[in-house]
Amino acid sequence: MVAIPAPPDRQKPVDWLMDKLLSGQGVWPAVPAILILVIVAVIPFVMLLSLGFSDFSVSRGQIIDQTFSMRHLGNVLTDPLYWTTFQRSMSLALSTTAICLLLGYPVAYLFLIGGRWTRRAILIVTIAPLLTSGIVRTYAWLVILGGRGVLNNALLGMGLIDQPLRIVNTHWAVLIGMVQIHLPVMILPLIAVMSRHDRSLEEASANLGASRMGTLRHVILPLSAPGIGTGAALVFTLSYTTFVVPQLLGGGNYLNAATMIYEQVVYSLEWSKASVMSLLLMASCLVVLVGIALVTNHFTRWTRGRQG
Amino acid sequence: MTLARDLSLASAADAAQVLRIDKVSKRFGTFTVLDDCSIDVSEGEIVTLLGSSGCGKTTLLRCIAGFLTPEKGAILIDGRNTIPVPVNRRPVGVVFQSYALFPHLTVEGNVAYGLKMHGVPRREIARRVADALASVSLRGFETRYPSQLSGGQQQRVAIARVLVLEPRVLLLDEPFNALDAKLRGTMQVELRELIKRLGMTAIFVTHDQEEALTLSDRIAVMRGGRIEQVAPPDEIFDRPATAYVADFIGLSNFIPAEVRDGKVTLPDGQTLATEAQGPVRVMIRPHNLRAIPQGPGPWQGQVRFQRNVGPLIEYTITAGQSDMHVVALRRDRIRPWGEGDAVSLEVIDPEFCKVYPEA
Ligand SMILES: Nc1ncnc2c1ncn2[C@@H]1O[C@H](COP(=O)(O)OP(=O)(O)OP(=O)(O)O)[C@@H](O)[C@H]1O
Ligand SMILES: [Mg+2]
Numbered sequence: 001m002v003a004i005p006a007p008p009d010r011q012k013p014v015d016w017l018m019d020k021l022l023s024g025q026g027v028w029p030a031v032p033a034i035l036i037l038v039i040v041a042v043i044p045f046v047m048l049l050s051l052g053f054s055d056f057s058v059s060r061g062q063i064i065d066q067t068f069s070m071r072h073l074g075n076v077l078t079d080p081l082y083w084t085t086f087q088r089s090m091s092l093a094l095s096t097t098a099i100c101l102l103l104g105y106p107v108a109y110l111f112l113i114g115g116r117w118t119r120r121a122i123l124i125v126t127i128a129p130l131l132t133s134g135i136v137r138t139y140a141w142l143v144i145l146g147g148r149g150v151l152n153n154a155l156l157g158m159g160l161i162d163q164p165l166r167i168v169n170t171h172w173a174v175l176i177g178m179v180q181i182h183l184p185v186m187i188l189p190l191i192a193v194m195s196r197h198d199r200s201l202e203e204a205s206a207n208l209g210a211s212r213m214g215t216l217r218h219v220i221l222p223l224s225a226p227g228i229g230t231g232a233a234l235v236f237t238l239s240y241t242t243f244v245v246p247q248l249l250g251g252g253n254y255l256n257a258a259t260m261i262y263e264q265v266v267y268s269l270e271w272s273k274a275s276v277m278s279l280l281l282m283a284s285c286l287v288v289l290v291g292i293a294l295v296t297n298h299f300t301r302w303t304r305g306r307q308g
Numbered sequence: 309m310t311l312a313r314d315l316s317l318a319s320a321a322d323a324a325q326v327l328r329i330d331k332v333s334k335r336f337g338t339f340t341v342l343d344d345c346s347i348d349v350s351e352g353e354i355v356t357l358l359g360s361s362g363c364g365k366t367t368l369l370r371c372i373a374g375f376l377t378p379e380k381g382a383i384l385i386d387g388r389n390t391i392p393v394p395v396n397r398r399p400v401g402v403v404f405q406s407y408a409l410f411p412h413l414t415v416e417g418n419v420a421y422g423l424k425m426h427g428v429p430r431r432e433i434a435r436r437v438a439d440a441l442a443s444v445s446l447r448g449f450e451t452r453y454p455s456q457l458s459g460g461q462q463q464r465v466a467i468a469r470v471l472v473l474e475p476r477v478l479l480l481d482e483p484f485n486a487l488d489a490k491l492r493g494t495m496q497v498e499l500r501e502l503i504k505r506l507g508m509t510a511i512f513v514t515h516d517q518e519e520a521l522t523l524s525d526r527i528a529v530m531r532g533g534r535i536e537q538v539a540p541p542d543e544i545f546d547r548p549a550t551a552y553v554a555d556f557i558g559l560s561n562f563i564p565a566e567v568r569d570g571k572v573t574l575p576d577g578q579t580l581a582t583e584a585q586g587p588v589r590v591m592i593r594p595h596n597l598r599a600i601p602q603g604p605g606p607w608q609g610q611v612r613f614q615r616n617v618g619p620l621i622e623y624t625i626t627a628g629q630s631d632m633h634v635v636a637l638r639r640d641r642i643r644p645w646g647e648g649d650a651v652s653l654e655v656i657d658p659e660f661c662k663v664y665p666e667a
Contacts, residue, residue: 203375204408206395208422208473218421222412302412302453 052275072272076280082260086284089256092171093240093288096178100186100235101228103179108190108227112197112220119195126187134181138248141177142168145249169251177245182238186231193227222299229296233289240285257281324351325387326509327372327477332381334367341367342378343533349477349509354500355538356512356520359530360556365513366405368530369479372511373402385476396425401470403480407462409454415441415465416450422473440472443502459486460495467499471506478503478510484519496522517557521545529553551664554591561592561632564666572663575627576607576654580661587666594633596660599625599651607653611645627653 011019020028027034052073056066076082111122129137144150145167152164167173197220205215243258250259257277264274327349334342341364349355357365370376372383374395383390390398410418419440423433441447444464454462463483470478483499484492500523503510514520520527521541528538529552537549548554551562565572565588571579572590582588602608609627616622621644623634632653638644645651655661 198406198408200404200406200408201410203373203395204402204404204410205421205425207373207398207400207402208469209396209425210421211396211425214425218425219410219412225412300412302455 048275048278051271052279054272072276076273076276082277082280085255085260086257086280089240089258089281090284090288092174092178092246092256093236095175096182096239097186097232097236099175099179100183101232104183104186104190104231105224105228107187108194108224109216109220111191112194122187122191126184126191129180130184134244135248137181138177138245141173141180141249145173145176168249169253171250171254173249174246174254177249178239178242181242181245182235185234185238189230189234190224190227193224197223225296225299226303229292229300232296233292236288236292237285240288241281325349326351326353326385327511328382328384328387329368329372330382330384332368332371332378332383334364334371334376334378341533342371345381345530345533345535347528347535347538349511351509352504352507353525354503354510354512354523356514356524356527357530358514358517358520358527358556361515363530364533365515365530366481369402369481369511369513372477373400373479374398399476401473401475401478403463403466403470403478403483405481405483405485407454407466407486409462409465409469411454414451414453415446415457418454418465419468419472422469426473436472440468443471443506444468459488460491463487463495467502471508476509478508479513480510481513482515483512484514484516492519499523521557529556531556546660548591548662551589551591551667554662554664559594559633559635561594561597561630563590563592563630564588565590565663567663574655574658574661576605576652578655578658580658580663582663584663584665589664589666591662591664592632592655593660594622594635596656597632597634598654598656599623599634599636599645600654601652602650603652605652605654609651609653611647611649611651614645614647616644625651625653 021031022029050066053068053070054066055069055071056063058064107122107126111119114122142149146152147164147166147168149168151167152161155161156164167176201219201223202215205219206212210218241258243256243262246254246256246259247262258281261274261277261281264270264277325348327347329345329347329349332342332345333340345364345368347355357368359365367376371378372390374390374393377391385399390400410421413421416437419437420433423436428436437450438447441450444467446461446464446468449457449461449465454465457465463486466483484495487495496519512520512523514523524541526538526540527544529536529544531552537544537553539547539549544553544557548557554560555562563575565574567582567584567586567588570581570583572582572584572588573579574590574592580590599609599611607627609625609632611623612626612631613624614621616638619638621636621638623636623645625632625634634653636644
């Protein structure tokens, strides 16, 4: 006979809580994150909503006499200025995403086929820019692209142009800056997928008669679909909602949704309009994200067989 | 007349030769992994590369497939040197150890992959894929993804995927490793039958000697990058060329002895003619030894351990300083020896012993 010690009848509440949080069952382990999200995201979001859908007056920094109203939403939706602004944001974000993918994929491919040192070099070059602030990197572009900047001086020096090119404060400067800032965000998920890649699949593909191009197209590309999806979603979200780069490199005359919201909050104090615009920004961003998710899902059907 | 016949025989033998590995050497840095390896494989033959872990089996296979380029030697397929031929143009099909199935393609997609890459028309692809799947009994699994298949089914997809291209040489790197022991046995027999039915030429890699004995027409025993012996299973087992092969394949007893007047005297007094000189080791297979009731014979021992393996009984008998392995058939009328019994040992057939120079 072996006596099994009876579990203590009462557990201290702290122990009970820790036990639940670490049990890995149900939602318990996510409880701390959920609490923080509610505090830092949901509550401000509800407040933002309430500003956008109400008329109110402010007295001594306090909101008084708030009444429900759809006026601001109507105003924004009927004003063509806002439509063009959103359009500009959208096309900027989409082209940033596309260019980042086109530039980032070859880097990830190089990571896949490269040796140990190539891989390290790529990782360092990709991660290093993330260690400096986006604002610093954007200012660096001003130095490079400016009227008397590095690029213009070089081109003038080589005699390729007679007058400095006007790049800063144009659409192009913004696009260049956006691509540079967001490229690592595209490359990292791609690399993550590539480093999990089974090299014997490439050998199998070659053995079955595929050229390098064929292997890239029919094996490596489809298998990196999850990374492409993640990278595209991240770059799109970030570049659709960023305001630092357009603000600095666009020189104040490049207006996208984010810079417009900023101006409404900081300069013209139209909080309701800003609130409605933020909501629209968020909603339209979600629509594109869902689109990206659907496309990615379509190309990663095979991963779903796994549970079966 | 006889000369003409000899010539025609020789040319017939040449025509039947599919793969020739000729003095192949491969180094990684300063480490020689393959050292002067030569094997000829003829049409429809199954050859196994057998050896302990790290002896270079996979490396040799990868050289044949073209994933590695040997520094020295030639690899000929149908008489053509393949060393300059890129991987995707070699008429060689590889079944990888991990199968390397494309996880994003269905069973059908995996099998069709090679045909697509070779630009085969769609109609024909469908027909050939169906045939290949039928030959490995995988009809009805077309739309499954590899992750939805069992290990044995995955292996059959991997085989169908290369068979469908009708390669001249099939290369299989430890294809049964991922399977459980029971399935392994059946798959070995099935695979051998399939390869024979299709008349394919195949090279298997394994470190499991039973698998090699089951599957092969000939076995190439490798050791440290060199090929020790290439011969049919019977010959490998009965007449191992070196002490290493004798030790590696099956259980053996080694007895130190001295050659006198071209003869070796076995412990039981019988003699054996040999061409070897000086100190030697005599190899006696366990089933070539017999334990008899203790008599006046010079080779006395005591049963230390006795084990029943179905139709056989294995004894470990301590004789002098060494332990001898003895295997006897189990028979009704003969009572097996028990542990502690005193016995005499004798060699059943001295001609069946092998003499190797002392290493
Ligand atoms: N790329 C490489 N670089 C350096 N050494 C290698 C490389 N590949 C293999 N080797 C070495 O070559 C030797 C032979 O390797 P190989 O994979 O051919 O062995 P194997 O006979 O297939 O063994 P196993 O039965 O374990 O699969 C090993 O000692 C291994 O460490
Ligand atoms: Mg191996």
